[in-house]
Amino acid sequence: MPEGDSVYQATARLHQALAGQVLLRSDFRVPALSTTDLSGYLVKEVRPRGKHLLMRFTPPEDHDPAFKKPPLTLHSHLLMEGRWDIYAPAERWKRPAHTARVVLGVESATAVGFDIAQVKLVPTENEDELIGHLGPDLLGADWDPQLAARNLRSQPERSIGDALLDQRIMAGVGNIYRSEVLFLARLNPLTLIGQVVNLEKVVQTSQRLLEINKNRPRRVTTGLARTREPYWVYGRTGKPCLRCGTRIQQFTLESQSSGQDRDCYFCPSCQS
Ligand SMILES: [Zn+2]
Structure with a gap:
């Protein structure tokens, strides 16, 4: 995706x-x-x-x-x-x-x-x-973080990991950013939206990652100093977490919106 x-x-x-x-x-x-x-x-x-x-x-x-x-x-x-x-x-x-x-x-x-x-x-x-079904566009001129947070909040029983890929909530996050955003927000992908205290931070982090990468030839979420490890967790199954050293895990997360299940990566310690 x-x-x-x-x-x-x-x-x-x-x-x-x-x-x-x-x-x-x-x-x-x-x-x-x-x-x-x-x-x-x-x-x-x-x-x-x-x-x-x-x-x-x-x-x-x-x-x-x-x-x-x-x-x-x-x-x-x-x-x-x-x-x-x-x-x-x-x-x-x-x-x-x-x-x-x-x-x-x-x-x-x-x-x-x-x-x-x-x-x-x-x-x-x-x-x-x-x-017309798309939620606010993370890279659009009409980007609206409050609306994106409201859209998320309206589905308290859904997991945050599933909802981030739902383009009706906000448009632009794919499988890589989903894992990276949740790592940065220290959220387990299966956390229900109703239990996420700071949804605004999830929305802001998503927008910030897309914005800083929108004109870059190579995507990096870990910062320029870490271009050898461009991602915190995505695609790093079994490798040590760059923050705490715990081995990164991967599982398949069912999607309610697309019917397409995708691998999700996370650090079991940082995102417990
Ligand atoms: Zn970790």
């Missing part, structure tokens, strides 16, 4: 490569959009919303207002395997062509979405159908 900061970086690269340019070519290799052609549309912008990527297009000018087309938004979600690459027009792709789902070409670049599980095209005014 990608983290919000990876999606933020992917959208920034796409925006840089495409925004302000007219599409010369579009090729959708998903059944629902196989006949769609966006050539002539202007790429207005590419923006992240939590872990969702929104590419907004302005339609070509039409002399006959009766045929006026609406602005469109291409929505994609990278899920586990998906990624967007950007190539020079004649450059050879680094991934197998049969895994490409979307190809968008402007004069100076070609953007290719590989293995993207969810691709949808909607009128921009209907974007909310796709992203």
